Amino acid sequence: MRAAVMQGLHMPLAIETVPDPTPEAGDVVVKVGRCGICGSDLHMTEDPAYGQGAGSILGHEFAGEIVATGKGVEGLKSGDLVSVIPLKSCGHCHACRTGAVQWCETFGLQGGGYAEYALTRPNQCVRLPASASLADGAIVEPVAVALHGVDLGRLTIGDKVLVLGAGPIGLAVAFWARRFGAGRVVVQDLSEWQRDRALQMGAHDFVVDPSDPVGSAERALGGKADVVFECVGVPGLIAQAVDQVRNDGTIVLLGLCTRPDTFNSFAMLSKQAKLVTSAFFTRQEYEAALDALDRGAVEPRLLVTDTIGLAATPGVFESLRKRTDQCKVLINPGE
Ligand SMILES: [Zn+2]
Numbered sequence: 001m002r003a004a005v006m007q008g009l010h011m012p013l014a015i016e017t018v019p020d021p022t023p024e025a026g027d028v029v030v031k032v033g034r035c036g037i038c039g040s041d042l043h044m045t046e047d048p049a050y051g052q053g054a055g056s057i058l059g060h061e062f063a064g065e066i067v068a069t070g071k072g073v074e075g076l077k078s079g080d081l082v083s084v085i086p087l088k089s090c091g092h093c094h095a096c097r098t099g100a101v102q103w104c105e106t107f108g109l110q111g112g113g114y115a116e117y118a119l120t121r122p123n124q125c126v127r128l129p130a131s132a133s134l135a136d137g138a139i140v141e142p143v144a145v146a147l148h149g150v151d152l153g154r155l156t157i158g159d160k161v162l163v164l165g166a167g168p169i170g171l172a173v174a175f176w177a178r179r180f181g182a183g184r185v186v187v188q189d190l191s192e193w194q195r196d197r198a199l200q201m202g203a204h205d206f207v208v209d210p211s212d213p214v215g216s217a218e219r220a221l222g223g224k225a226d227v228v229f230e231c232v233g234v235p236g237l238i239a240q241a242v243d244q245v246r247n248d249g250t251i252v253l254l255g256l257c258t259r260p261d262t263f264n265s266f267a268m269l270s271k272q273a274k275l276v277t278s279a280f281f282t283r284q285e286y287e288a289a290l291d292a293l294d295r296g297a298v299e300p301r302l303l304v305t306d307t308i309g310l311a312a313t314p315g316v317f318e319s320l321r322k323r324t325d326q327c328k329v330l331i332n333p334g335e
């Protein structure tokens with residue numbers, strides 16, 4: 001099969017012919033229909049903290065068709081369309097049984113979506129409902145990440161919500177926050193690229209004012225935020241969020257930052273701000289995100305700005321290292 005293969009840190013991906021995956025007992029092979037390019041995929045090729053190197057096939061946001069099943073697989077057959085939960089899990093430990101698949105004893109990250117075929121396990125497959133497309137199946141993951149964060153933010157109806165960062169996760173947070181009954185949702189970014197998309201997805205306002213991030217957000221919200229969602233992952237933004245949250249408010253950390261960060265704990269304690277971190281999602285949240293798409297939520301689909309073939313993937317992947325007007329780019333490996 002053809003795949004976009006990692007050549008090493010700080011090197012472009014290359015299209016290679018690699019062996020087709022063959023299913024061991026309990027495995028399934030998915031013919032990848034759509035796979036999203038995620039900001040963390042870009043980070044994986046830049047930062048050794050992610051543990052990826054030459055030969056890795058990235059891609060954890062994918063959906064497709066089951067084309068082969070290993071011995072002992074029940075409940076799935078060739079032809080079934082599934083979205084793949086990219087959290088490797090055993091399916092039967094206590095964590096898995098309760099849906100908290102991110103805490104499975106055998107936890108690992110699933111990749112492999114930048115290829116024509118990918119190997120996974122049946123317990124990671126969620127069947128696509130009839131009205132959900134393969135593209136829907138590929139965007140479920142970031143939408144579920146955002147849902148998990150918004151759930152942990154414990155929004156109260158009418159809350160003022162500030163979202164830092166207008167990437168796919170930030171925009172999906174704006175979508176869910178509005179659905180959860182937030183009274184005012186403001187997205188803050190350093191560029192105007194995603195203004196229209198943010199407003200279409202549920203934000204009431206969009207602010208860009210690097211010279212006065214705290215004041216500009218406060219004016220747009222009509223006060224300090226009840227909940228701030230940090231969806232960037234750059235040092236300094238927790239400190240900024242501390243200035244932007246109200247007394248006794250909540251900061252939810254969704255942005256992945258692998259560098260040390262500092263903030264003034266006195267400032268944070270003085271207002272009793274709660275700092276909550278949000279990692280991955282539960283199976284129930286993944287299914288709820290897919291259900292929202294199935295039931296006709298159009299906003300998450302606005303995240304997709306382009307669909308490309310495998311051959312174009314290395315070039316487009318490089319172009320996404322600097323910010324552009326792209327939001328979520330999907331790969332169609334069969335194209
Ligand atoms: Zn992702």
Ligand SMILES: [Zn+2]
Binds near residue numbers: 090092093094095104
């Ligand atoms: Zn498990």
